[in-house]
Amino acid sequence: MSPDAPSPDRPEGMLSPFRALDLTDGAGALGGRVLADLGADVIKVEPAGGDSARGLGPFYQDQPHPERSLSWFALNANKRGITLELASGAGRALLLRLVERSDFVFESFPPGALAAWGLGFDRLRAVNPRLVLVSITPFGQTGPYAGYRATDIVAMALSGYMYLCGDADRPPVRISAPQAFLHAGADAAAAALIAHYERQSSGQGQWVDVSAQESLMGAMMNARPFWDLNQVNLQRSGPLRSGLANATHRRQTWPCREGSVAFAVTAGPTGARNMRGLLAWMAEEGAAPPALLHKDWDAFDMALAPQAEIDAIEDPVLAFFARHTPAELFHQALKRRVILYPVSTTADLLQDGQLAARAFWTRVEHPALGATLTYPGPFIRMSEATCGLRRPPPSIGQHNHEVYQGELGLSDAELRALAEAGVI
């Protein structure tokens, strides 16, 4: 049995009985997207002019327009979309009617904003005691930084991860693709579903408070306990990594012909086979120093090796890689079961044979653009249900009629009046 493609006898998604209202802006929109991918009906609720995150590029054909933001598409595909002005009393009343019919609400307003509108957790819970409210903010709902403004780079800095990234002789860097609120959004989805599982037995909802800063804490991996246990601050070191053994560093990014690859010298019970595989290959090309070929890789303890010994291993490997392209190295590594990957660009990923074989890339029709766009596919494969994209991101207010009339039962006249009043 392989948990692979969807089949007709499986439900569209595991969460198909459930509905989420997604009030988030750019920060945290991934949370609702994950629930939508798992089958929930997720309704994006935007102000009348559209979510401000629609103003962020890149844009479809590089034309800035709220209906063409690719970064917005990426986080809001699979959702339906309605407009609703929460600043108006009529808008808030409508929201409460939707909350009655929903299982989750995601929001990313500054702490206290919902409550100031009279839409705090207590009010929402009064209309729907089962509701799971998920609040996504940079630092959480309370505390000295709760009111702080944060973009991606600010959250990356205050989480400690940035301190460890980049070249030693230049400032620390973030990853050049915003990450912080994706971590918060993915954690928001996990948290929402943990609360959901509990709610389905207790009948009681709860308020989930997600902090992007805390969502990023795990990225420091061993660097954080390194301070706690040894009072050592590991330092950013470009293509090298420290902290795998006391006081030495190892290369992890290796320049080669026309690119770079990722590889690590390994030894011992879990690493010897990897090294022997590489050396056999180097030997075939006359590039393996005898000292390395005859080294007892099973017994060699990287943790105890002095830097000079590590350098004496890495230098000939570096010279060998310099003779080959990333594609050649990856091809041979796969054949020889050596753990090596190319440093891929997005273009390389679209060419990747494994992703193609798993039919990862998903084409989504965008009728409004008259185009079909290729998106990343499912984040997981499930044997009982389909995970992945079923619909394009909504245009602004696309599902107003469907939701307000079809589900709340508003009349044409009521809907017109709300539109004229600027509520929707």
Added chain:
Amino acid sequence: MTVPFADIKVVDFSWVGVGPITARYLGDFGATVVRVESATRPETLRLTPPFAGEQPGLNRSGYFANYNCNKLGVTINLKHTLGPALARRLAAWADVAIESFTPGTMADLGLSYHELAQVNPGLIMLSTCNQGQTGPRASQPGFGTQLVSHAGFTWLTGWPDRTPTQPYAAYTDLIAPKLGAAAIAAALDYRRRSGRGQHLDLSQLEAGIQFLAAQVLDYTVNGRVAMRQGNRDDNWAPHGAYRCQGQDRFIALAVTCEPEWQALAQAVGEPWCDDARFQGAPGRLQHQDELDRLLEGWTSRWQAEELMLRLQHAGVPAGVVRSPEEIHSDPQLSHRGHFWYLQHPEIGRHAYDGPAFRLSRTPGDVRMPAPLLGQHNEQVFVGMLGLSDQEFVALLASGALE
């Protein structure tokens, strides 16, 4: 107060990063998690620093400990003739099984989902590996420390005039667990409604690419290959990490709209802030080399912490680039109670990361330090699986628990 996963039993056959971190999401919210390890081939992280007192030891790694608190620890040698049968008993006992071996390994041991589902049809099994359970490269061994490069993150980290530099450690190992935990929670809910277990296939590559979805679309739609750009941003300027007083001290700062620019300009109060070229994002983006130089001239006269307070007070997004040391005394994390200090038998009292979120009624906790290797063998095999004392002694003597 009920605990979300009070009734959920998890057997965690996984190792290193993704699997153990995923299992922690369940353990942190009340599940009983049994972590299965080999004493013959100890898990990589038990052998990886930092070690308490800088003294290596199988029970002394803070790296291992942080991912394995809230778990009971048992040892099974799956290569011993009696090993797989014992593992099968654990899978029969469990609601959730997690494994992260190279695909094919569990099947070779007679522990594939198909075989385990025969003894436990309601089992939810998460299999996670670098590139997924199917496809031509499924059986390629790999670790997150290299996969992060294949997934596109290394290319996007560093400076455009230099070779790329991998973001620290196994970055994709932080992504997959969040999505895997969400899927497991959904699968548990689905099982309660349908009575059906299932197999989940979590490719760490496919999970990682979700975090580059906008960059993927920019390529598939516009043909543009995203490039690392230091700390710059396509939409906003100024945007970067700027030097402050002291050795290697930086403040990260971003101006995302005109009110924030005006707030920054007022805080700086130098004549260049009025330069017409810097009014409006397009002008600032176009002239950001000069803008960055002028701004750093100002920030470098400030203490980073003091400057963050001043800029945040003025309404400018700004934050100190915190070191691992500073993280442990960060006022916000302290307020949140992010770190849980527990007494570990060999490491002593040390800090565990708590959950990244609070649930108002069932907040989650860190109850148990990481297990010593095989610490809970008797408690789990006799107390929970119901082996007799004789059976347990026989297993011990056989070497199946090595």
